[in-house]
Amino acid sequence: MAVRAAHELHDGDVVFVGIGLPNLACNLARATHAPNLVLIYESGAVGAVPDRLPVSIGDPALVTGSLAVATMADVFQFYLQGGRIQVGFLGGAQIDRYGNINSTVIGPYDKPKVRLPGSGGACEIAIHAKRVIVVAPLTPRTFPAAVDFITSPGLNGKYGTRASMRLPGAGPVRVVTDLGILEPASHDGELELVAIYPGVDPEETKKKAGWPLRVAPNLTILPPPTSEELRLLRDVLDPNHLYIGKRDA
Amino acid sequence: MAVRAAHELHDGDVVFVGIGLPNLACNLARATHAPNLVLIYESGAVGAVPDRLPVSIGDPALVTGSLAVATMADVFQFYLQGGRIQVGFLGGAQIDRYGNINSTVIGPYDKPKVRLPGSGGACEIAIHAKRVIVVAPLTPRTFPAAVDFITSPGLNGKYGTRASMRLPGAGPVRVVTDLGILEPASHDGELELVAIYPGVDPEETKKKAGWPLRVAPNLTILPPPTSEELRLLRDVLDPNHLYIGKRDA
Amino acid sequence: MADANNKLMSMRDAIARLVADGDVVVIEGFTHLICFAAAHEIIRQRRRNLTLCRLTPDLVYDQLIAAGCAKKLVFSWAGNPGVGSLHALRRAVEQRQTQPLELEEYSHFGLVARVSAGAAKLPFWPLRDYQGSDLPAVNPNIRSVTCPYTHEVIATVPALNPDVTIVHAQRADTSGNTQIWGLYGVQKEAAFAASRVIVVVEEIVDEKIVRADPNRTLIPGIIVDAVVCEPWGAHPSYAQGYYDRDNDFYVEWEDISRDEAALAKWLDDFVYGVADRAGYMKKLGEARRTRLTAKPLMSPGVNYGF
């Protein structure tokens, strides 16, 4: 997934980075095709070049040697709301067929079965980032037809479409999973399978979503990660395999 | 006037300082009875201890050796609007009987006889500072019954009283002139003569305002500046007599 | 305060004098400079019914909740950064005890906006947020205004003005002029928003040090009520230039907090069982201290001359 996520980044993009896999993907992209990627963490570190894999988004390694440190008021008002962020990475406990994301509660809000951490910056990232890339394993539990709570808006839903709500960003334009990539259909914003990894069975994959997952007519088979990409991930960027297992790469 | 203005300051006051006489008064107060005065300039210098008489409110001497530098957004939002400023100094081309101040235009706004600099921070200082001290020479021209334009609100006027407008600060509680001190009457906020310098004739002084100037029953004669105060002003604080003539002291 | 030039006091006195039962309390610091030392003293002094506000409750509020100090939590992301859950908090919410914990939930931007309004003494703050989210449906404090120019509907949050804000920082003088470098979080806004401010620092420095680099001063002494010198006061979070984040402890907290008994024992050992921060650090041990101590990496100076 890290490799696929890295491929979604363009050189020069200003990326709002989370910890874990997104961070890894950004560093892989910087080490390969996107040397001019600018990483911004909601903690206020701008242009960070961490010399170790940060465990938290406020890791001191993100500050030392960075280009700038911003107050969080500036990060959210001037950078994010100001429209300066091209890419935002999001994950979530639940993602519905329209890319609405739940990171708040499983079950009813007032009597939750599981209390999740909540939005953090996710809600505003989903609204303001020009493009949102979602990274999550494709399972029926993670991809139900409808989420228990909408923390971060997707492409369509009970509150309307992004256009009707006049949201500044394009929302989740790509969902990177462990089996393949989902993309919203242009006409209704429903996520459909547009690409799979080599050796993955599309018929099997269709069963992994909580709704009848459409397969794009032009379904493509993704090339396997290059040996160089795998070497970077396993030996350089995540030597202790904190975030990547074999499959994840 | 500098000496009288200095006497209006209490030790520990946080003062929003302008250039010229107010600055001189603050430095005199710091050198005498108010060593813990904290000087804040709208330019963002906090706790400045200028080693030369600053010519502009952004003089580098205000920054070097200061306690803090704030953005102007912080100065106006967090310090002034935030209610952290005890004293603001204001001057003006015209001050009316209720302490409304004009520093915008002489004549009509659209076809001014004289175009003055305008508000700067004066309007918000008049609204938010806990106490405002006005410093101006007492002449009919400077103290008309009504001003041509209200730049900064006083105690009463066409828009109502400070209470009816719910203004956070007390407004111009003291007007220091070259002849004596004016203070607003508690019942209607009209400025009246409450103190004069030694040798000043109250009857003559009454003629210096553009309205029938009331004299407070308990009119006091102010003590002359001490020799120490004069020495500080003339030899130490304003050696080149940029801001003080003999009389002004 | 009595003496504007010396607000120095012990953590015990600062908490005793400035934090009362039922207060709205902010202990800020986004991953960086989280004042655990103050939280532990609040636990030792058994404050109750506090409304705790923080973007990320983090371990610091999980501990206050476990110790029974909290009545309500105002937050925007309640996880163990990089690890997982805050189990004391989850227990309080998922298996509603006799006295359940009240929650008021925002996004980061929303809570940043609340302290910004508080600092500016405005009753609300406008932000472009929450369209298409369920958050406003569960939080009636998220409202809106119509722009008087474009007539757009813009979301609003109300001002947050805590009774007391506790800020950890690298250094301050005895008047409370406080300098911070590295991540700022919302420390400045939280301090200006509060009725009372406690600054806790790694080092007390002479006013001359502050005046030698005024652009580093984030919080002016004029808004500070107490200055506490508490080296390592932010552990297990970190202080840039002083010590690293104790990521191992954040991982250990997963198991400690998951088990109520283990958590109670931890509080007995490391909070109730020690008199102060010095005692806590002694208990933590020299080895960990040595491992976490920051290596020197000094920045060059700049010229303030004219």
Place this chain on the structure above:
Amino acid sequence: MADANNKLMSMRDAIARLVADGDVVVIEGFTHLICFAAAHEIIRQRRRNLTLCRLTPDLVYDQLIAAGCAKKLVFSWAGNPGVGSLHALRRAVEQRQTQPLELEEYSHFGLVARVSAGAAKLPFWPLRDYQGSDLPAVNPNIRSVTCPYTHEVIATVPALNPDVTIVHAQRADTSGNTQIWGLYGVQKEAAFAASRVIVVVEEIVDEKIVRADPNRTLIPGIIVDAVVCEPWGAHPSYAQGYYDRDNDFYVEWEDISRDEAALAKWLDDFVYGVADRAGYMKKLGEARRTRLTAKPLMSPGVNYGF
């Protein structure tokens, strides 16, 4: 820009490419770091019908107005700081020429709020101001909203989003990561509010210098379009650590600007008559340069290690 890592260009090219007739232009800097070099190049390139926005028009806009570049002025305090009047501006307003100068007037707080809204891409900014003042009566852009919590009426100003903002600073790298110390003014907000940003610096430094002290960076390269290296570019204003304010010239301007002919001659000599900033400084003379050069007063560094 073509190359994200090298935005370096001459002042001539920067103005030619990024400032057009009719633009809304902000050259900020509150007494400190006012980019006269950019203004002079705008005059030389004979830009017309500009809407000039600044808290304090200062000499820099008095010169642009005298040279006929301005259609409109948005401001909050139009005087010669510490001296008196801006006579070109006063003539344009008091003795309305064939094409009079349009004025839009705020207080400092109001204009600070306008650029803050612009930087945050909000359509308005709320502030507690203007009650009891005639300013709203002469400026229909000063309006109000009702607080959705307290129902207070709070004043508002509209966002200011200039076509181009020109910021002077002490130093930047070639990507435009810009560091400022001493007075900040509204440089950060003005830059974030603009569609195009030109940064003019005393010194181009290696990215390593910027990264050695990231807390000093006020403006990130990602919002910068052009970086111009122009030593003494802020004279007669000043650059902390580089040169002092030329107070004598501010005083001299009183007489120069009072007399239209003298002002025209000054423009001929010091703006039209020189090719660039180097020419201006040469004309200004070595003696003045020497007198204004800043003395060294270095701040100590801080530790960024962990």
